[in-house]
Amino acid sequence: xxxxxxxxxxxxxxxxxxxxxxxxxxxxxxxxxxxxxxxxxxxxxxxxxxxxxxxxxxxxxxxxxxxxxxxxxxxxxxxxxxxxxxxxxxxxxxxxxxxxxxxxxx
Amino acid sequence: xxxxxxxxxxxxxxxxxxxxxxxxxxxxxxxxxxxxxxxxxxxxxxxxxxxxxxxxxxxxxxxxxxxxxxxxxxxxxxxxxxxxxxxxxxxxxxxxxxxxxxxxxxxxxxxxxxxxxxxxxxxxx
Numbered sequence: 001x002x003x004x005x006x007x008x009x010x011x012x013x014x015x016x017x018x019x020x021x022x023x024x025x026x027x028x029x030x031x032x033x034x035x036x037x038x039x040x041x042x043x044x045x046x047x048x049x050x051x052x053x054x055x056x057x058x059x060x061x062x063x064x065x066x067x068x069x070x071x072x073x074x075x076x077x078x079x080x081x082x083x084x085x086x087x088x089x090x091x092x093x094x095x096x097x098x099x100x101x102x103x104x105x106x
Numbered sequence: 107x108x109x110x111x112x113x114x115x116x117x118x119x120x121x122x123x124x125x126x127x128x129x130x131x132x133x134x135x136x137x138x139x140x141x142x143x144x145x146x147x148x149x150x151x152x153x154x155x156x157x158x159x160x161x162x163x164x165x166x167x168x169x170x171x172x173x174x175x176x177x178x179x180x181x182x183x184x185x186x187x188x189x190x191x192x193x194x195x196x197x198x199x200x201x202x203x204x205x206x207x208x209x210x211x212x213x214x215x216x217x218x219x220x221x222x223x224x225x226x227x228x229x230x231x
Contacts, residue, residue, distance in 0.1 A: 033217040035151075042201055042221035043143075043151065048208060049215050086151055090215050093165060097151040 001025055001089050003098035011106040016077045020101040022070045022087035031091035034063055034072045037100075038083045047072065048090070077103075108132040108220045110202050115225030122192050122229070128185040128202030128222055136160070136180040139205035141218060142187050144198035144227075152198075155187065156205065170196075192229045199224040 002025035012018050022032065030050040035043040045054045047063040050070055060075040074081055082105050087098040114126040128140070141156040155176040156165045164176055175188040185202050203218040 030212055031215060033215070035218075037151075042203075042224055043218070044221070045217055045219050048217040049210060049212070052208070052210075054217075054219065088151075088217070090217060094153055094167060095216070096153070099150045 001028060001092060001096055003087055003089055003096055005085075005087060005098035005101045007101060008099065009102040009104060011104050012077055013106045014077050014079055018074045018077055018103065020072050020085060020103075022065075022072070022098050024068045024070075024089055024091075027067045028089045028091035030066050031089060032063075032065070032070050033088045033090055034061075035086045035088065036081075036083045037086065043086060046085075074103075079105075108204065110204065110220055110222035112200065112202055112222040112225040115200065115227045117228045117230065118192055119231050120193060120229055123188070123190045124192065124227060126187040126189065126200055126202075126225060126227070128187075130183045130185065130202075130204075133204070135178075135183040139163075139216070140178060140185045141203045141205050142176065142185075143201045143203055143218070143221075144196075145201070145224075146195075146198040149198075154200070157185070189227070192227075194229050197227060197229045199226050 004023045032050045034047040037043040051063045062073045084100045084102045086100050109131045111129045136159050139158045142154040157176045173191045177186045201224045202222045204220040206219040208215045
């Protein structure tokens, strides 16, 4: 299963509402996770089951979607949110990752 | 506190071998599947290999099948990746990650909830 994330990069300002998408090459129900990765650091799990927030993740992060189209939304960008975001399908092996969306400061 | 600490990375010539280790603490290691994920410089994430808690189920990406071997020692709370016949395209930061599981009405989900800090493998002559 191929995952295509868009856009590949995104510029935004602190306080902005940001949305990025992940499209699967075939239906995966809600078997999708989102990760955040900051430069030089390991990825961090944000969301699984397309919309369930991992414990400790701020509520400004939200996920939605089912089937082939998914979105990650950050309601009000904070300085610490500038990072690269990856989706991963959890439907069938191998659990592939998308190519990432890099969120940069405008 | 869950901790995963990788070691064993370094510079190796093409065709050489390297063994990565991941020391786990803060959870019942044998109860969890574990995974190796790599990231080439400036690139995205690629799942390399995974192993179930009892070592009954093992998976390899096509790109490493026949060259890499994953194993674990539950008595030592350790995960390993033996890498042979290394190629330039294996150059990457290698992360070990814990495969967790969640259940809802739709079924089971197996995301990666804890990751190590990564160890860099450079394959170059």
